[in-house]
Amino acid sequence: MNKNFTKIFNRLGIYSFTIFLFLLTLQLGVAQELDENFLNSLPEQIKNDVISNMESSSSKINQTKEYDSFSSGVTKDFNNEQIELLQRFGDEFFKTTPSTFMPINDPSAALGYILDVDDLLVIQLIGDRSEEYEYRIDRSGNISLPDIGFVKLAGLSLESASKLINRTLKEYFVETEAIISLKEVRDINVLITGYVNNPGFYVLSGYSSIFHAIISAGGIAESGSFRNIEVKRSGEVIETFDLYNAFIYGDTSSNISLRSGDAIVVLPSNNFIPLIGALNRQGLYEFNKDDTFEDLINYAGGVTNEVNDKKEFSIVRINESGANEVVEKISSAGQIKPRGNDKLFIKYNDYKSDALFLSEKEDFIDEPIIVTGAVKFPGEYFVNQNDNMLSLINKFGGFKDDAYIFGAALFNEDAKKLEKEFNARLYNDAIKSLASIGSLNRADNIVSITTLLDEFKNIEPQGRVVTEFSREELIANPAINYKLTPGDKIHVPYMKKIIYTFGEILNPGTLVFDEELDLEDYINKSGGFNEYADKTSIIIIHPNGESERIRFRTFTNNKSNLYPGSVIYVPRDLTQIDGIELGSVMAPIISSLAISLASLNSISNN
Secondary structure, three states, X not given: OOHHHHHHHHHOHHHHHXXXXXXXXXXXXXXXXXXXXXXXXXXXXXXXXXXXXXXXXXXXXXXXXXXXXXXXXXXXXXXXXXXXXXXXXXXXXXXXXXXXXXXOOOOOOOOOOEOOOOOEEEEEEEEOOOEEEEEEOOOOOEEEEOOOEEEEOOOOXXXXXXXXXXXXXXXXXXXXXXXXXEEEOOXXXXXXXEOEOOOEEXXXXXXXXXXXXXHHOOOEOOOEEEEEEEEEEOOEEEEEEOHXXXXXXXXXXXXXXOOOOOXXXXXXXXXXXXXXXXXXXXXXXXXXXXXXXXXXXXXXXXXOOOEOOOOOEEEEEEOOXXXXXXXXXXXXXOOOOOOOOOEEEEOEOOOOOOOXXXXXXXXXXXXXXXXXXXXXXXXXXXXXXXXXXXXXXXXXXXEOOOEOHHHOEEEOHHHHHHHHHHHHHHHHHHHHHHHHHOOOOOHHHHHHHHHHHHHHHOOOOOOEEOOOOOHHHHHHOHHHOOEOOOOOEEEEOEOOOEXXXXXOEOXXXXXXOOOOOOHHHHHHHOXXXXXXXXXXXXXXXXXXXXXXXXXXXXXXXXXXXXXXXXXXEEOEOXXXXXXXXXXXXXXXXXXXXXXXXHHHHHHHOO
């Protein structure tokens, strides 16, 4: 069994020995005839489980799955959830939504600005005539110069309009020159439609371009194209715009100025492909009919220095059975064009297998590591086979100043499965013991046991793995540097100076942490023990996931190291329960409930 699962089993150590002794001594056989009153006193679900157990008493408990056995050459589906975790390239440019869509009048126009109706010009004459005039371009696109007449300026750039006016003046006033500037920019009415988040009519500044208009409409919708955007004027397509040219290469040459009455149409697209692996910018990229895989790699910023020496990459396509299959493994991307639903993986330098998606122990590309909480850059991180806790800490930039590193938690799917199976065995053993006893003499025992079993049956395993998060400790002791698994989740809480109390005490809840207080102080602050408390087996779960049992003694030093975020759980006294076997089964169930409460607190209270 590997090191990670040794840690998982260590986490279960608080009650695994009890289970071992119980399973060793449990005698499976035909149970006594059940007491009818006892059976009817049970909750419906537990009653059904007891009856079912009686009917199948000869069946054996399912054997525990061997967790260190993994296949190494089987391809694994690339499901929709994994694709959705990748960000669509281009969305980040539209994350900031403007607070208003009203136009901004700024007269400092560039010479390339295209004049149109309602622009206000200032024309200053120097030379034989020294005068200054203001002219607003009328609905016919003209201005009227004194002693000259109408001059059509709409559709001309500011620079071209200046040259036209000066040529016209010289025909009438040889020694006169005109200096032209823009005093007020017109408003334009534009229809933005198709696959944008907020289609409709918008009033924009006369400076507005296609890019400004799409920002105003909230960006490209989920099924919209970044690379096929039409500008229509008088019903005709006058320009087709590709945002990738601007986003990747900074080429805005086709980003034309808009006019009133223009329509911007964002067309749909299904041509998106996931790019994963040793790339500078992993994500979902849109391709057009002329693109090759080499183009897509360039869109993703090229390969990183972790790429394999041969720069091999794999193309995954859906086969006839609907499963994902590696169809090509090549090193030259220049001539190969992508298809719809393709996936592309650039191999890392330590990636050994021909198959793209391997078993859960060897596949380090199908699911990201999710990091939340008090870290500098939370989010999803795709990792390679050599990544460990220390390298991941470097990737997310380390911890914030108010992070509580000692309370950081790692959750692992394999550990979760193991917990779930382990809890199922505990529950089945308890049901067998109830079936074998047949009745309970005390009513409060029935309530206690059935309440615990009902809560335990509905508990969701967390799969927490006790591991080290301190960068200094990981550097000093590489042996404790946890090797990451796809799908791991890490949460780093913020520092909160509180203690949690649960179980058989009068007022369970949250208390302010005080380093001067000990276990007895916190229990007293919670109202003290109730009549059912087991003072000999108090469970302490520390913020890092480790746990210990404490035997409480009055007027003595109840020594236990308590920290901010520690959980104090006082279990029920099981010596009052009928039957030694049933008591031994309920003990680990109580421990499991306590640890699950602590795991939930590590994420729900931060």
